[in-house]
Amino acid sequence: MPNLDIAVIGSGIGGSLISSLNTHKDLILFEKESNLGGCASTFKRKKNFYNAGATTFVGYENNHPLKNIFDKINFIPDIKKSEIAIRVIQNKKIINRVKDFETFLKNINEVYPHKNNRIFWTNLKIIDEKFWHLKKLYYAKYSILSYLRTLNSILELCSFFKFDIFKSANSFINDFINDISQEYKDFIDSQLLITIQSSSKDISLLSLALGLSYPFHDVFYVNNGMGSIFDDLLQNVNVHKKEEILQIRKEESFYRIISSKNEYLSKRVILNSSIYDTSKLFDDKKIKNYYNSFSFSDQSAFVINLTLDSKEIFLNHYQIILDDNIPNTISKSFFISFSSKEDKRLSKNGYSITISTHTKAVFWNNMSKNEYEQNKQVTQDFIINSFLKNFESVKKEDIIDIFSATSKTFKRFINRYNCGGKAITLKNILQTPSCTTPFKGLYNVGDTIFAGQGWPGIAIGVNVLNREING
Ligand SMILES: Cc1cc2nc3c(=O)[nH]c(=O)nc-3n(C[C@H](O)[C@H](O)[C@H](O)COP(=O)(O)OP(=O)(O)OC[C@H]3O[C@@H](n4cnc5c(N)ncnc54)[C@H](O)[C@@H]3O)c2cc1C
Structure with a gap:
């Protein structure tokens, strides 16, 4: 039975960064999916590639924890600066978010x-x-x-x-x-x-x-899809793709890890699964209670992916703000990311577009299959109509392929209903989980723990975790 120093469970931003900093250890990174990166992965459907969630890359500048991590491991990401970071369109008014x-x-x-x-x-x-x-x-x-x-x-x-x-x-x-x-x-x-x-x-x-x-x-825009960063970053890491961890048992001086393929012993375990989806992995009552003690953050994403046939040149990122909430969501706005025209992988058959907005996570759960499909269609149609109104050069018939994802889709593929992380607010600041747990050798990393979501927030948490595990 393989005997490890560290088992990392999940290849999201957190799991991947901490693994890349610890390649000198006997470490395996387990990922249930074939695509690496979780919410920041890139996937293929039919002939086209799409970003699953994250599309903007921030933190690659001096003094920033993310750049410090990349410098430490001599990694240079394949990225391109977006001169206009985000174009905000609100009732035809334009605000360019520039540096x-x-x-x-x-x-x-x-x-x-x-x-x-x-x-x-x-x-x-x-x-x-x-x-x-x-x-x-x-x-x-x-x-x-x-x-x-x-x-x-x-x-x-x-x-x-x-x-x-x-x-x-x-x-x-x-x-x-x-x-x-x-x-x-x-x-x-x-x-x-x-x-x-x-x-x-x-x-x-x-x-x-x-x-x-x-x-x-x-x-920055990430060439070849956000997910390509993980493929490059993890080249020196022992990654076990398509291997889901099903159970973790705490034993005398190690953790016994049971996966869909094998059994392992590890002195330390780093969980990159969301804090709300972790208790089920354990049978130890104290550990279960610990993970169940965090109140669920009922926020998730509604994501539309589509391929667009257009000769027009677009910026990478737009935000459209409407006067009222989008049906079935908690937001008045949606975020649109276009692949760069010169991106040979993403733009091979037209623009690869990711549109996202915020919804309640549990809203999509308690519905019949029919209701679920109908509600999904209502939200998708509403967003696409607003998109077309704001981009007059784009015609509906230019959309080659279109489909959408809810919290249920995220659960199916990356094992989490809650998405996009948990905001640290005035009310919850003291209850925010840390990378350390009360259990020796058991750690967390990712956007549901300090310091929060996205590349910059998770990188701060990874630096703290790295210090904790390396003394
Ligand atoms: C729609 C959307 C848009 C976003 N846009 C941006 C953006 O533009 N820029 C930005 O910086 N951030 C963005 N974010 C936030 C960012 O994507 C997330 O905060 C970040 O990707 C989460 O990383 P994580 O480390 O928490 O891991 P996760 O992304 O949660 O990944 C966890 C991984 O663990 C795997 N896993 C879970 N359980 C198991 C198990 N039992 N066995 C094996 N593997 C398992 C999953 O399959 C997954 O790959 C966005 C998020 C969403 C949802």
Whole structure:
């Protein structure tokens, strides 16, 4: 029976990054699917390739935890900068989210004039910049050293900021731009929903700053699909694809891991499955109770993939903001990503497009098959009609293939109903799970634990985990 130092379960961003940092150990990365990357994977359907969820790549710049990890392992991703990170279209008005602050400010002042726009956006940008220069960012529990490092991190955070960064985002908005229109407010909330999975009413000033400043960083397009990063990143890692872990038993000095193909013993286990879908793997009551103690984050994604035959040139990323909620969702907006025309893999038969918005995860569960299909069609048709209204050069007949995914689809393929991560809010900050657990040798990584979702957030969590497992 194979005897391991570390078994990593899941090849999402978290599982892949931590594996790539520990190739010197006796480590196996298990992935139930044939595609690597989970929510950030790329898959093939019929003759075309599509991104399953994530399409924007951020954090590849100096001082950022993600770039530091890539530098440590000498990995250079195959990426291309999107000069206009996101084009936001709201009632025919256009706001280009670009990195250059003055260009953005001019644009926002034209669309949503306000005397305090400069000070409002400058303060957010300053907080964001300072945050990414923090040196001691840490959050872990269950050992004295972990608590000390966390305390050190909080002290650094408090001494570094002149603003009260844990005050509510809404009070900051009210201090500077309290009389803004509903449209401007929707613009802010829609941007927050895609970057930090929450709206301004539940979050701190720090989250507001990080969420709205996302496009002040370099935003990249990943050539050949987001999933191709994982194929390149994991070249030196022992990856077992199409091998699902079914059960993990805690024994005296190791964990017994039972997969769909074999049985393994490992001193340490790193779970990249979402925190809500993990208890079923264990029979140990204490471990089960631990994972069941986290209240489910009922948020997920509705994703449409399509291939579009068009000669037009498009940007990589758009966000369309509507006046009302999209049927069966919790959002007024949807995000559209186009493959680059010159991308030989994704654009081989036309543009590969991923459209996504936010829904409740459990909404799609308790329906008959018919109801489920009908509801899916309603949401898909509504989004596609809005898409066509906003892109007048695109005709319905140019869409070659189209299909959509709900939380049920995500569960089937990558084992999670909740998607896009859990926002760290004012209410849940102290309950946020850490990479360490109360059980020796058992760890978590990914977007349902600190520091949250996406490449930049998960990279912070990976750095903390790497320090915990390597002393
Ligand atoms: C629609 C959508 C759009 C998004 N857009 C962006 C974006 O543009 N940019 C960005 O940075 N982030 C984006 N995100 C967020 C980002 O994709 C996620 O936060 C991130 O990919 C989650 O990574 P993770 O490490 O938590 O692993 P996950 O993606 O959850 O992957 C976990 C992996 O574990 C595997 N697994 C689970 N259980 C088992 C088991 N028992 N045995 C073996 N394998 C198992 C799964 O198959 C999966 O591959 C988006 C998310 C969604 C849903």
